[in-house]
Every structure is written in C-alpha cells, then in structure tokens.
Amino acid sequence: xxxxxxxxxxxxxxxxxWCPGCSYGIALKSMIRAIASLGWEKxxxxxxxxIGCVNRMPGYMDFNTLHTTHGRSIAFATGVKLANPExxxxxxxxxxxxxxxxxxxxxxxxxxxxxxxxxVFNNSIYGMTGAQYSPTTPRGAWAxxxxxxxxxxxxxxxxxxxxxxxxxVARSTSYHATHCEKMIKEALQHKGLSVVEIVSACxxxxxxxxxxxxxxxxxxDMKERGVNIKKAEQMSDEEMEGKYKIGVLHKExxxxxxxxxxxxxxxxxxx
Amino acid sequence: MAKKVDFMMGNHAVxxxxxxxxxxxxxxxxxxxxxxxxxxxxxxxxxxxxxxIQMEDExxxxxxxxxxSLAGAKSLTATSGPGFSLKQENxxxxxxxxIPVVVVDVMRGGPSTGMPTGPSQSDIMQAKWGTHGDHPxxxxxxxxxxxxxxETVRAFNLSEKYRCPxxxxxxxIIGQMMESITIPEPGEIxxxxxxxxxxxxxxxxxxxxxxxxxxxxxxxxxxRFHVTGLHYDETGFPTNDPVLHTKNTKRIIEKLEKxxxxxVKVEEFMTDDAEVLVFAIxxxxxxxKHAVVEAREKGIKVGLVRPLTIWPFPEKHLEKILSQNxxxxxxxxxxxxxxxxxxxxxxxxxRCEVEGxxxxxxxxxxxADILEKIRRFA
Numbered sequence: 001x002x003x004x005x006x007x008x009x010x011x012x013x014x015x016x017x018w019c020p021g022c023s024y025g026i027a028l029k030s031m032i033r034a035i036a037s038l039g040w041e042k043x044x045x046x047x048x049x050x051i052g053c054v055n056r057m058p059g060y061m062d063f064n065t066l067h068t069t070h071g072r073s074i075a076f077a078t079g080v081k082l083a084n085p086e087x088x089x090x091x092x093x094x095x096x097x098x099x100x101x102x103x104x105x106x107x108x109x110x111x112x113x114x115x116x117x118x119x120v121f122n123n124s125i126y127g128m129t130g131a132q133y134s135p136t137t138p139r140g141a142w143a144x145x146x147x148x149x150x151x152x153x154x155x156x157x158x159x160x161x162x163x164x165x166x167x168x169v170a171r172s173t174s175y176h177a178t179h180c181e182k183m184i185k186e187a188l189q190h191k192g193l194s195v196v197e198i199v200s201a202c203x204x205x206x207x208x209x210x211x212x213x214x215x216x217x218x219x220x221d222m223k224e225r226g227v228n229i230k231k232a233e234q235m236s237d238e239e240m241e242g243k244y245k246i247g248v249l250h251k252e253x254x255x256x257x258x259x260x261x262x263x264x265x266x267x268x269x270x271x
Numbered sequence: 272m273a274k275k276v277d278f279m280m281g282n283h284a285v286x287x288x289x290x291x292x293x294x295x296x297x298x299x300x301x302x303x304x305x306x307x308x309x310x311x312x313x314x315x316x317x318x319x320x321x322x323x324i325q326m327e328d329e330x331x332x333x334x335x336x337x338x339x340s341l342a343g344a345k346s347l348t349a350t351s352g353p354g355f356s357l358k359q360e361n362x363x364x365x366x367x368x369x370i371p372v373v374v375v376d377v378m379r380g381g382p383s384t385g386m387p388t389g390p391s392q393s394d395i396m397q398a399k400w401g402t403h404g405d406h407p408x409x410x411x412x413x414x415x416x417x418x419x420x421x422e423t424v425r426a427f428n429l430s431e432k433y434r435c436p437x438x439x440x441x442x443x444i445i446g447q448m449m450e451s452i453t454i455p456e457p458g459e460i461x462x463x464x465x466x467x468x469x470x471x472x473x474x475x476x477x478x479x480x481x482x483x484x485x486x487x488x489x490x491x492x493x494x495r496f497h498v499t500g501l502h503y504d505e506t507g508f509p510t511n512d513p514v515l516h517t518k519n520t521k522r523i524i525e526k527l528e529k530x531x532x533x534x535v536k537v538e539e540f541m542t543d544d545a546e547v548l549v550f551a552i553x554x555x556x557x558x559x560k561h562a563v564v565e566a567r568e569k570g571i572k573v574g575l576v577r578p579l580t581i582w583p584f585p586e587k588h589l590e591k592i593l594s595q596n597x598x599x600x601x602x603x604x605x606x607x608x609x610x611x612x613x614x615x616x617x618x619x620x621x622r623c624e625v626e627g628x629x630x631x632x633x634x635x636x637x638x639a640d641i642l643e644k645i646r647r648f649a
Contacts, residue, residue: 010497013508043493048338059497059508064490066341067499067509068334069364075331079338079346080490082322083296087342087491105334108327258322265317 008032008042010062017056021203021215023174024054027121030177030198032061034184040088047090048077050097053128054121054200057092071102074109077116085115085258088188092119096126096134099155103135110164113192114257118166119184120157120195123202131205142209161195162250168194169250174201175222176246186248192256199226199244274453281419281446285349285375285439286311287454288423293462294373295321295344298335300328300354303387304443305377308349329357336372337365341498343489345427349375351443352394353384355401362436363402364500369434369478369487369523371465373426376438377446378606380633389633390443392553393607398438399582405520407527409534410438410582412552416450421460422579428463429534433526434484440581442606444554444635468494477507480518483526527583535580537588541567542574547648548592548601550576550615554635555604562641571649581611589618600624600648604636624648 009032018024035045045063049055051070058065064087068076077091091109098106098120109116125143126132133143133150136157140149161169168190172180180198187194201207201218212218229247232240261267279287285308289297297312313323321344326332329350336346350358355376365372378394380386394401398410409429413422419441426437468475468486477496479485488494501509502516510516527534541563542548551559556577566573576592578585592598600623603612612627619625628644630636 042495043491046342046490056509059499062495064495065497066338066490067497067501068337069360069500072330072334072361075326075334076338078324078326078331079296079298079335079340080342081338082298082324082335083339083342083344083346084489084491104327105331108331261322262317265323267317267322268320270320 003033005029005032008036008062010060013060016060018053019204021201022053023201023219024057024121026174026177027180027198027200028057028060030180031119031184033181034188037185038188044086045088045090046077046080047092048073048080049091050093050102052094052097052126054092054094055097071097071100072105073097074102074105074116074118078109078114081114081116082258089116090119090188091116092121094127095120095122095124095136095157099135099157099160107160107164110161110166110193110195112257113165113167113254115191116193117187118193118195120197121200122157122197123200123206125202125206127202127205131209141206157197158195158249166195166250167192167252167254168248170195170248171197171199171244171246173199173222173226173246175219176226179246183248190251192254277452277454278449279416279452280307280449281416281441282307282377283311284416284419284452285423285441286315288420289347289373289427290315290319291420291455291460292424292427293345293464294347294427295319296336296339296346297321297323297348298326298332298339298346299348300326300332300350302329302351302354304379304447305349305351305375307446308375308377312347329354330361333358333361333374337361337370340370340372341490345371345431347373347375349377351377351379352381352397355394355397359402363404363406365436366402366406366408366523367500368498370436371430371434371487372436373423373430374436374438376440378440378442380631386633388443390554391606391631391633392442392555393610394440395581395605395607395610398440405524407435407524408438408582409433409435409527409580410440411579412440412581413445413579414553414556414577415445416448416452418579419445420452420454424460425536428461431463431465432484433530433534434465434487435527438582442553476505478503478505478519480505480522483522483529531583531587535578535583535585535588537585538575538577538579539588539592540575540577542576542592542596545572545574545592545596546599547571547573547645548576548598549573549641549645550589550601550603550611551605552578552581552611555606558636558638559604559641561638562645565638565642566645566649571645573645584614586618589615593619593622598623600626602626602628602641602644604628604641606630606636
C-alpha cells in the first residue's frame with residue numbers, strides 16, 4: 001500500500017511551485033516519513049524557512065510554519081526555541097540562504113549548539129532568482145552570474161558546520177531517499193544543533209547549463225558520487241576524487257545551549 | 272504605602288518598563304548608546320522566567336524577537352542608528368505579518384557610524400520609513416527617565432493590542448542620564464495582552480480581512496497557522512492577487528488610523544490661548560518647555576505641543592489647535608536638519624509660519640535659542 005503523506009500535508013495548498021524534475025518533493029517526503037516515524041504531535045513542531053524555492057516547503061507542511069526573510073530562518077528559529085523550548089524546531093533553507101546571506105546565523109547557531117535541527121537543501125545555485133552562483137556552486141560551473149564559469153572556491157556545508165561546532169552533522173541526497181529519511185530522523189532525535197545537508201537537484205537552473213541533459217541524470221550523479229561513509233573509509237583519496245561522503249559525518253555530546261543557559265543564570269521558571 | 276522611588280539610568284528604566292509589561296525575551300546586539308538596555312535585561316530576565324540572548328548581529332536580533340513573539344513571549348530588542356538600519360527588513364516583516372514586538376532606538380548622530388556617543392534626533396524618519404513599502408508603525412518618544420519606563424509599558428500594550436511593532440524612539444541623553452523614577456506597583460498600570468482565538472483551530476483565520484486586529488495564538492497551541500513575509504490571504508498563505516494585496520495593505524495601515532485617539536498621546540502645555548506653538552519631542556522638549564515658561568513670564572502667548580507618540584504623526588492634535596487658535600508661527604526645535612518640520616509644514620498648509628531650529632551639535636538645543644525663535648512671532 002502506498003505511504004499516506006496527507007496527514008502531514010496541507011493538501012489544499014498543492015500543486016506546489018517547484019519545477020518539473022526538482023528534487024525537493026523527494027526530500028519533503030523523506031522529512032515527513034522521518035517525523036511520522038517519531039510519532040511527534042503536529043502541534044509541537046515549528047518549521048522555519050528563509051527565501052528561495054525550498055523555503056516554500058513549510059507552506060505545504062501541516063505544522064506551525066514560519067516563512068521568514070532571506071537567510072534568517074535560523075535566527076527566527078532561535079527566538080522561537082528560546083521562548084518555548086518544548087517546541088521541536090526545524091529551520092530549513094537553501095545553500096544561498098544558509099551559507100551566504102544567512103551564513104552568520106548558521107555558524108553561530110552551530111557554535112551555540114542550540115537544540116534546533118537545520119536542513120540545508122544544497123542545489124548549488126540560486127534557483128528562484130534565475131540561476132546565479134551560490135557559495136556551493138562548484139568551481140568552473142556555469143551560472144547566470146558566472147557566464148565564464150564559477151571563479152570562486154566553494155563551501156563544503158558539512159565542513160562549515162563541523163568547524164563551527166555543530167554537534168551532529170550528516171549528508172544525504174535526494175537520490176538516497178530512504179537514507180535521507182534516516183539522517184533526518186537521527187538529526188531530529190539529536191539534542192543540540194544538528195545539520196543535514198541534503199544534496200538536491202535543480203534541473204532548470206543548474207542542470208540544463210551544466211551538462212545534465214535530464215533531471216534523472218542529476219539523480220544518477222548523486223548515486224554515482226555520493227559514497228556511504230563506511231565505504232568511503234576504505235577508499236583511497238584517488239578513488240574518492242570527485243565523490244562525496246554521505247552519512248553521519250560528525251556526532252558528539254556537547255552541552256545544549258538552553259539547558260546550559262537556564263542552569264548558568266538560575267532561570268526561575270513559572271514566574 | 273510609600274512609593275518605591277529609585278534613582279535610575281534611562282536605558283535601565285526601559286528595561287524595567289519592559290519587565291513590568293511582561294516581557295519574557297530579549298534578543299539584542301551591543302551598540303552605543305543603547306547597550307545598557309541589553310545589560311539590564313540580561314540580568315533581570317532570568318529572575319522573571321524570561322530568557323536573554325546576545326545574537327550574532329542586529330539582523331538576527333530583530334529576527335529572534337519576532338520568532339519569540341510568535342512562540343508567545345512578549346519580546347524586546349534595543350539598538351541605535353546603525354543597528355536600527357540593519358533591523359529594518361525584519362521590522363517590515365513584523366509590520367506586514369502583524370507580530371507584536373518592541374524595538375528601542377536610542378538615537379545617536381548619523382548617518383553611518385556617525386557620532387556613536389553623541390545624542391541626536393535624526394532617526395525620526397527612519398522610524399517611520401526605514402523599511403520598504405507602505406506599512407503601519409507606532410513610535411513613542413519619552414523625554415524623561417520616568418517616561419522611559421511608562422512609555423515602554425505603553426509601547427508593549429499598544430504592540431499587543433494592535434499586533435503592530437512599536438518603536439521606543441529615545442536619544443543618547445534621555446537614555447544615558449539618571450533621574451529619579453517611581454516604579455508603579457504591579458497592577459497599577461493596566462497590562463494588555465494580545466487577543467487569543469476562541470474559535471476551533473480549523474476555523475481560525477490569522478488575517479481575517481474584516482477585522483483590523485485578529486487574535487494571535489502562540490505556536491504550539493493547536494492552531495498550526497502559516498506566517499509569511501509574502502503578501503497573504505486571510506489564511507496567511509501567499510497570494511499574488513493585487514486586489515487582496517491592496518485591501519490588506521490598507522487594512523494594516525487603517526488599523527492605526529482608526530485608533531488615532533487611543534494611540535496618539537500628546538502633552539499640550541499652555542496651548543489654550545497660544546498664538547505661538549513650540550513642537551518638540553524628547554530632550555528637545557525639555558528645553559522647549561523651559562523656553563515656553565520663560566516666554567510666558569514675558570507675556571508671550573506661547574504653548575508647547577509635546578508628542579509622546581510621534582508615529583502616527585499627531586496630525587489631529589495640531590489641526591485642532593490650528594483651527595481653534597490664531598497661530599502665528601510654530602517653532603520646531605529638533606536635533607536633525609528638519610525631519611519633523613516637514614511633517615508640520617504639510618499639516619499647516621501655509622496657515623502659519625513653521626520655523627525649524629536645527630542642531631547637529633551633540634548638545635541639547637538651548638532654551639535661550641528656542642526663546643529667540645519664539646520672540647520672532649511675538
């Protein structure tokens with residue numbers, strides 16, 4: 001029997017705004033399966049987002065949803081969580097949203113280790129504004145603002161998160177839909193700031209002009225290049241050339257921000 | 272019972288007013304001359320069950336207070352000119368989405384980094400027009416340490432009542448000086464809380480277009496609504512309909528216009544028989560009052576119009592005096608190059624002279640200088 005997603009969706013808000021071949025629908029389904037498997041109450045979940053294609057996702061999800069300004073998903077989420085730590089707070093955004101205009105909030109949330117789950121949907125491009133390069137666009141790739149090829153170095157979202165102090169960091173792809181669900185579930189269960197980079201496909205903005213003839217070829221590229229971390233550990237640097245690890249890349253127990261804050265300041269609850 | 276009288280700094284009085292009003296969250300970023308608001312909140316909030324955070328930047332601070340307000344906490348942030356500039360996009364977000372928050376702007380000399388430790392009144396227009404698009408905003412203008420407290424309480428009340436951000440527009444002198452202050456007992460000043468829905472969750476409309484102010488339940492209470500900075504329909508979901516966009520933009524602006532009498536507070540001092548008016552806010556109003564008293568001693572029929580609400584602009588108050596009295600001139604002392612004067616000119620429509628008295632000198636405008644301007648019309 002087909003999985004019933006409707007319980008967690010605002011079904012009257014469909015059809016969605018995404019282009020044919022966009023992989024966000026696959027990731028949305030992974031997210032819903034992960035949340036459903038945890039048995040969380042919809043009323044307890046808050047999803048925030050910034051600006052861009054993926055940031056329209058919360059509108060389709062039947063939770064408390066907050067579509068904020070460009071780059072500020074985590075900053076709004078920080079206020080929500082501090083005001084009511086009982087809420088389960090998910091902050092999502094795209095690569096431009098989280099690592100360019102919102103980069104400051106991203107690194108500082110990681111440093112604070114506040115109990116928010118961050119999903120970065122990385123499609124290597126600014127899709128909504130018309131395929132401009134982002135901090136994750138690979139060197140040499142075409143973008144409307146890099147007509148001669150991307151001249152800058154790019155961020156590795158997971159390395160940025162680990163370096164900034166996130167206590168749980170994972171990567172998955174839209175091709176690896178069940179793996180993605182597993183990573184999302186683990187991230188949601190983790191106490192502290194968790195980041196999952198979800199490698200995504202933008203056939204319209206990125207694929208067409210970067211030698212991906214079809215949306216399917218972009219998913220197959222994820223299959224080809226996304227190597228499970230266990231397998232990757234047994235591979236040489238040469239074998240890993242052009243590939244990337246998927247799985248839990250970093251996990252540690254570190255004091256969570258609000259618990260620490262409340263203890264340090266001697267918060268008098270219920271005043 | 273004897274009243275509790277304190278000797279307190281203006282910025283601390285803002286923090287105490289916020290606590291009195293029920294504020295449970297502060298998100299801020301250090302900036303002179305407002306940092307004492309943050310410092311006091313960091314110390315005080317945990318004692319009343321609230322939380323403080325120093326965010327990574329001004330933009331994040333503004334975002335955090337909106338998020339916290341949506342989760343049900345009355346929220347405050349404080350800044351000065353440059354930080355106020357950075358907050359503007361998210362301030363506009365709160366205006367459109369109708370999220371109650373209070374923003375303190377302790378004005379210093381601008382533009383840019385400007386005069387970090389020097390007082391100024393040059394954010395009057397920024398408070399109204401700093402964020403893009405047509406939008407509603409309320410700004411209150413205290414002129415003493417006591418008013419820093421009282422007006423912050425009023426700011427929270429207005430913010431909750433009208434689901435609208437409120438700016439406490441003060442300056443480096445009022446914020447940093449110390450004066451005696453009486454902290455009212457709990458219950459002495461009425462505290463307003465935002466309206467909660469009484470309908471079933473499935474019937475709840477966060478933006479019912481037939482209401483100026485709709486109930487706003489906190490996230491997590493079963494209403495599961497959507498908030499977006501895109502123009503929205505009555506359910507809160509995005510719409511591209513220009514008719515709805517027009518209707519809703521007018522609705523959020525009209526909600527303040529229709530409640531002018533409740534929102535706009537003005538002290539009218541010796542205006543009954545006045546033939547000359549002085550129009551001033553904040554620290555300039557203190558000098559102005561002094562000058563008015565001196566001029567009266569000399570037999571000049573002058574009065575002071577001192578708005579405690581500068582946005583919406585006290586147009587009706589001024590209009591009433593202009594229509595009842597034969598006003599020869601209005602003197603407008605302000606620590607900028609004429610931001611209020613322009614507004615007053617618009618209202619006077621040539622019926623009297625409007626004479627600005629501007630200063631960027633980082634000292635209060637002197638009563639003697641205001642008196643000299645008054646004499647021109649006597």
